[in-house]
Amino acid sequence: DTAVSQTPKYLVTQMGNDKSIKCEQNLGHDTMYWYKQDSKKFLKIMFSYNNKELIINETVPNRFSPKSPDKAHLNLHINSLELGDSAVYFCASSQPGYTTMGEKLFFGSGTQLSVL
Amino acid sequence: GQQLNQSPQSMFIQEGEDVSMNCTSSSIFNTWLWYKQDPGEGPVLLIALYKAGELTSNGRLTAQFGITRKDSFLNISASIPSDVGIYFCAGQLKGAQKLVFGQGTRLTINP
Numbered sequence: 001d002t003a004v005s006q007t008p009k010y011l012v013t014q015m016g017n018d019k020s021i022k023c024e025q026n027l028g029h030d031t032m033y034w035y036k037q038d039s040k041k042f043l044k045i046m047f048s049y050n051n052k053e054l055i056i057n058e059t060v061p062n063r064f065s066p067k068s069p070d071k072a073h074l075n076l077h078i079n080s081l082e083l084g085d086s087a088v089y090f091c092a093s094s095q096p097g098y099t100t101m102g103e104k105l106f107f108g109s110g111t112q113l114s115v116l
Numbered sequence: 117g118q119q120l121n122q123s124p125q126s127m128f129i130q131e132g133e134d135v136s137m138n139c140t141s142s143s144i145f146n147t148w149l150w151y152k153q154d155p156g157e158g159p160v161l162l163i164a165l166y167k168a169g170e171l172t173s174n175g176r177l178t179a180q181f182g183i184t185r186k187d188s189f190l191n192i193s194a195s196i197p198s199d200v201g202i203y204f205c206a207g208q209l210k211g212a213q214k215l216v217f218g219q220g221t222r223l224t225i226n227p
Contacts, residue, residue: 004158040219041153041202041219041220041222042217042219042220043159043204043217043220044217045214045215048213048214056213056214090159092158104149104161104164105149105151105159105161105206106161107158107159109156109157109158110156110157110158
């Protein structure tokens with residue numbers, strides 16, 4: 001059983017188009033995330049939702065709009081795609097514990113977005 | 117934003133060699149995590165550390181939470197071909213809601 005699944009795996013599109021990436025987790029976690037990994041493999045958080053509520057928004061352009069219909073799903077919609085949006089986007093989930101325990105992230109396998 | 121300095125950026129070793137990599141920060145972290153990313157996949161958690169000085173093993177992997185709480189180390193003993201990949205450290209500041217990731221260490225193994 002796949003814990004965190006995201007679709008599509010690959011997404012090739014033209015500049016200016018609108019596209020969506022879907023993510024689902026069957027771990028029963030309360031918190032879900034979107035991360036962006038650039039060509040240098042640097043992982044940067046974009047958004048975090050806890051039980052459908054937005055809790056982290058890391059100065060991402062408002063062309064990116066996450067939507068969480070329920071706590072098991074977190075989709076990412078991107079409007080007016082630009083060349084610089086090309087990257088691998090990872091969905092992740094976690095079950096926050098006590099403050100001192102930290103959070104263990106479970107990642108999906110990524111969506112490689114190529115904007116031409 | 118908060119930065120973690122991970123080194124080395126890349127390593128080229130022979131199969132069977134031991135590997136060491138580390139992460140440092142100017143800030144104090146409550147949690148240190150080590151992840152491995154295989155090509156075309158998402159990072160997978162290897163080891164989680166929660167206390168200063170803590171030493172934890174997972175098979176051939178051993179990680180330590182630095183005593184100053186500003187660094188962490190990962191060692192891999194007797195490397196094998198499937199150890200190839202990118203290793204990321206990640207830390208969580210006290211009270212923070214997010215993890216901060218290092219830049220990654222790319223491990224290549226020559227058979």
